[in-house]
Amino acid sequence: MAFFGWAGRYLWSAWAGACGLLCIAAAWQGAHEFYGSFILPSPLETLREVAVILPEPWFVRAAGETAIRSLTGFALAVGIGTLTGAVAGYSFAAMRLMRPVVTVILGVPPIAWIVLALIWFGSSGGSAVMTVVVAALPISFAGGLEGVATRDRALDAMARSFGAGVWLRFRTLTVPHLISYLFPAWTTTAGTAWKVTVMAELLSNTGGIGGELATARALFDIPRVMALIVAVVAFALLTEYALLHPLRDRLERWREAGLPWGVKR
Amino acid sequence: MGGQAVKLVLERVGHAFLGRAVLEDFDLALTDGEVVALIGPSGCGKTTILQIAAGLLDPLRGRVRRHYRRHAVVFQEPRLLPWLAARDNIAYGLRMNGIARDLRAAMVAQRAQDVGLSAHDLDKYPAELSGGMRQRVAVARALAVRPDMVYFDEPFTAVDVGLKRILQDLVIEAAAREQFSALFVTHDLSEAVRVAHRLVLLPRRADGTIVERAIAGEPGRRSERAIFALVEAWSADPAFRELFDGRESLH
Ligand SMILES: Nc1ncnc2c1ncn2[C@@H]1O[C@H](COP(=O)(O)OP(=O)(O)OP(=O)(O)O)[C@@H](O)[C@H]1O
Ligand SMILES: [Mg+2]
Numbered sequence: 309m310a311f312f313g314w315a316g317r318y319l320w321s322a323w324a325g326a327c328g329l330l331c332i333a334a335a336w337q338g339a340h341e342f343y344g345s346f347i348l349p350s351p352l353e354t355l356r357e358v359a360v361i362l363p364e365p366w367f368v369r370a371a372g373e374t375a376i377r378s379l380t381g382f383a384l385a386v387g388i389g390t391l392t393g394a395v396a397g398y399s400f401a402a403m404r405l406m407r408p409v410v411t412v413i414l415g416v417p418p419i420a421w422i423v424l425a426l427i428w429f430g431s432s433g434g435s436a437v438m439t440v441v442v443a444a445l446p447i448s449f450a451g452g453l454e455g456v457a458t459r460d461r462a463l464d465a466m467a468r469s470f471g472a473g474v475w476l477r478f479r480t481l482t483v484p485h486l487i488s489y490l491f492p493a494w495t496t497t498a499g500t501a502w503k504v505t506v507m508a509e510l511l512s513n514t515g516g517i518g519g520e521l522a523t524a525r526a527l528f529d530i531p532r533v534m535a536l537i538v539a540v541v542a543f544a545l546l547t548e549y550a551l552l553h554p555l556r557d558r559l560e561r562w563r564e565a566g567l568p569w570g571v572k573r
Numbered sequence: 574m575g576g577q578a579v580k581l582v583l584e585r586v587g588h589a590f591l592g593r594a595v596l597e598d599f600d601l602a603l604t605d606g607e608v609v610a611l612i613g614p615s616g617c618g619k620t621t622i623l624q625i626a627a628g629l630l631d632p633l634r635g636r637v638r639r640h641y642r643r644h645a646v647v648f649q650e651p652r653l654l655p656w657l658a659a660r661d662n663i664a665y666g667l668r669m670n671g672i673a674r675d676l677r678a679a680m681v682a683q684r685a686q687d688v689g690l691s692a693h694d695l696d697k698y699p700a701e702l703s704g705g706m707r708q709r710v711a712v713a714r715a716l717a718v719r720p721d722m723v724y725f726d727e728p729f730t731a732v733d734v735g736l737k738r739i740l741q742d743l744v745i746e747a748a749a750r751e752q753f754s755a756l757f758v759t760h761d762l763s764e765a766v767r768v769a770h771r772l773v774l775l776p777r778r779a780d781g782t783i784v785e786r787a788i789a790g791e792p793g794r795r796s797e798r799a800i801f802a803l804v805e806a807w808s809a810d811p812a813f814r815e816l817f818d819g820r821e822s823l824h
Contacts, residue, residue, distance in 0.1 A: 462652050465629050469646035470669040470718065480668075484656045562656040562698045 318554060325549070349531045357535035367520070371539065374509065374516035377433050378501040381440025385497055389445040390490060393452025394482075403453060410446045418443040418500075422508045436508035436516070443504050444497040448490065455489030456482060488563075491556050495548055502544040578605045579640060580722055580754045581626060586635030588621055594779045595621050599635070601756075601773065603722075608748055608755045608792060610765035613775030614815050619758045620649075620726055622775075626756060627724045641754070643670075644722040645715035649730060651707040653699040659710050660685075660695040666718040684713040688743060705736045712740065716747055723748075723755045729764070741768055745793040762816065763804045768792050777815045784812045 333351045340350040349357070361367045396402040421442045425435035459482050467477045509518025517536055524532040583601040587594070595618040603609055611619050624630035625637060627646050645666060653662045663684055664677040672680075685695055688709040699707055708728060715723060725744070729737045745768055748755055759765050765772050766788055774784040786807075790799065807813050 462648070462650065463654065465624075466646070466648060466652040467665075467669060468629055469627055469644070469724075470666040471643075472669040476669060480665075481654070484654070560656070562658075562700070 314557070318557065322549075346530065349534050353531055354534040354538055357531040358538055361532065361535055361539075367539075370515060370517050370520045371543070373433070374502075374505050374518065374540075375543070377436045377509075377516065378440060378505040381437045381444065381505065382497055382501040384437070385441045385444035385501070386448045386494060388441070389448025389493075390452040390486075393449035393454075394456045394486065396449070397453045397456025397459075403457060406449070406453065410450050413442070413446045418504050418507065419511075422504075422511050425508065426512050431512045431514050433514055433516075435512050436505045436514060436518075439508045440501045440504045444500045447493045447496050447500075451490045451493030452486065455486035458489070459485050487559060491552070491560075495552050498547045498552060499544050502540060502547070506540055579603070580605055580607075581641065581756070582636075582638040583622070583626060584636040584638070586622070586625060586632045586637065588618075588625065588630070588632050588634070590621075596632075597779045599783075601626075603754045603756065606748070606752045606754055607771065608757055608769045610769035610772045611756060611758045611775065612760060612762065612765045612772060612816065614777050614818075615760060617775045617777055618779070619760075619775060623724050623726050623756060623758050639722075641720075641722040643718055643720050644724060645718050645720040646724045647711055647715045647726065647728045649727045651699070651704075651711040653707055653710060653714075655699050658696050658698055659690065659702060659706075662699065662710050663695075663713045663717055666714050670718055680717055681713075684717045687716065687747065688713040689739075705732045705740075708732060708740065709743075712743065716751075719751070721753050723753050725755060725757045725759075727758055727760065730759075730761070737764070742793070744768060749791075749793060760816070762807060762813070763800060766800050766803050766807075767795070774813065774816070781815075 336348070336351050340348045345353065396406050418439060421439045422435065425438045425442075429435040429438060463481050464477055467481055472480070505516065506518040506521065508514075509516040510522050511518075513519055513522055517540055521533060521536050524536060579602055581601070581603040583599060586596060586599045586601075588596045599622065601609070601622070611622060613619055621630065623646075625632045627644060628637070628639075629646075653659075654665065657665070660681055663681045667677045667680060668674075681695070682692075685692070690706065690709055690713065694702065694706060699710070702710065708731070712728070728744075729740050732740065741764060744755075744757075747753075748768075757765070757768055769788055769792060772786045772788055774786070776782055776784075788803070789795075808817065
């Protein structure tokens with residue numbers, strides 16, 4: 309019962325998001341009427357094209373490829389980044405050492421990594437995965453590091469006074485604190501993963517949605533280009549709002565309790 | 574006071590932070606069921622002694638001997654886990670002691686009742702509780718593990734006078750009922766006189782003299798008038814002067 313109440317409220321809050329999307333659609337329609345269908349197909353034409361390509365086997369395969377690559381990249385980046393970041397957070401020396409490294413890696417544009425990945429991995433799915441990992445790993449690393457470094461020492465002393473060992477303290481104090489630090493990093497990573505994968509696929513011509521995008525561009529099939537873009541955006545939104553946000557809402561209900569209108573259950 | 578078995582001994586304990594001596598040759602012994610108030614001006618090292626006694630800090634010199642099963646600490650701030658409801662915060666110490674989940678529920682309910690928390694409050698997160706309720710939760714969490722030694726570090730400084738009395742009475746009652754020994758750090762002389770059997774006054778400087786006074790009668794059985802008279806008398810006592818001159822200690 310509580311779950312349905314929460315789910316209902318979550319879906320209801322989607323109205324606000326839908327309003328924003330409709331504003332974009334209105335602006336898009338305006339631009340379409342100004343430039344004409346050849347430059348910019350209308351939202352309706354694009355949606356029709358989306359409906360056409362969605363059931364097609366080539367699209368399903370391409371979307372699957374892109375999904376697997378970005379998911380692999382996401383999992384690797386989040387896994388390795390969080391783990392190493394958390395470990396580094398426990399050591400002052402590692403923290404000092406790694407902060408500039410992270411800054412430098414974040415400063416390199418993803419496009420540069422794609423070029424390097426192409427040289428190292430050739431035209432295979434690996435280059436897309438690697439680009440995602442390198443582009444997204446520092447964010448999780450920084451999140452893990454800050455999370456552990458800013459853990460509450462007072463709570464730690466409290467737990468030690470009850471004789472809690474290192475592992476128990478990590479599990480009951482550091483991990484919940486870490487999660488609140490990591491969520492923003494994870495949502496950013498999820499968004500980046502889709503975008504970077506498509507970009508890498510397009511440039512390395514290794515299939516997936518990026519590959520289809522390259523083909524559609526070569527054929528000047530503008531509605532298909534738009535449809536593919538809309539599909540990618542939809543996937544990114546879906547990952548964030550259907551997966552990550554509900555998860556965070558479940559995990560971080562206590563935060564709502566601190567808000568002025570109190571806990572909603 | 575209960576039996577005469579010694580529960581805690583600090584022997585010639587000395588400590589320094591960054592080369593600044595805070596404690597030198599400090600001795601203290603607590604017997605079974607005895608409540609000792611540790612009092613002194615701000616910054617004189619009360620928290621340091623408590624942390625050393627509770628094993629949260631290793632002293633640079635001296636020895637600590639503990640002859641008890643289990644201790645619990647009530648800190649100056651409640652130190653609750655913000656992501657756990659009051660119920661789970663009270664159960665935290667039990668959980669750290671490896672008590673199974675289904676056994677914890679009954680103990681938590683009992684302790685919540687002891688400290689005056691309703692079942693309704695138990696489902697709230699710390700952010701939804703008042704300051705006084707949070708400190709009650711912290712006391713309940715400490716008592717839930719059935720400690721035979723409890724360390725209190727100025728637990729009630731942040732609550733108003735009326736509530737302070739209620740919480741003090743609660744501690745006095747629990748100490749009498751469960752026969753635990755306690756080291757009760759405070760800078761409030763009337764609080765010390767109310768809750769303790771014996772009072773240890775720390776000097777401002779590490780090399781000053783330590784004053785020890787027994788407090789007549791049992792905690793909880795002393796009349797308000799007697800407490801007031803004793804506080805008045807000691808306030809005029811030169812030995813207690815440092816407590817009231819309001820300066821921070823400079824080592
Ligand atoms: N971690 C620390 N690092 C450096 N100095 C410290 C540290 N903890 C305490 N001190 C110093 O040691 C002295 C004693 O501190 P302590 O916290 O024991 O005082 P206290 O008697 O509990 O004071 P209060 O009544 O204000 O809580 C103070 O001068 C303080 O500045
Ligand atoms: Mg203190």
